[in-house]
Amino acid sequence: MSARARGALLLIVVTCLWGSTFAVVKTLGQLLPAADLIFWRFLIASVALLPLVAWTRRNAARTPAPRTAGGAAACGGTGFFWARG
Known part of the structure; x- marks a missing residue:
């Protein structure tokens, strides 16, 4: 895998992880x-x-x-x- 493709893949993974935290924090914010x-x-x-x-x-x-x-x-x-x- 080229460095450019690996960088793009890592950016997509980070974006998915970062974007999913909103739903988790919103739910936990009501509980804690x-x-x-x-x-x-x-x-x-x-x-x-x-x-x-x-x-x-x-x-x-x-x-x-x-x-x-x-x-x-x-x-x-x-x-x-x-x-x-």
Whole structure:
């Protein structure tokens, strides 16, 4: 498969996944409080991206400072607690 075809296929997959989240969030938004929904969405996204982070770190020539992960966690935590009011 050429790089162009693979790129087009990946864009279609991402578009389908991204488009389907509207129906899921709309349904879950009626069942869960907003802060809980945000928490679960970010938790699922974080777990889903862990393999990419591991692969990137393994293939990177220079690894980011440990404070980068701490800063990301602080931003996510701040958003979570801010949303809970």
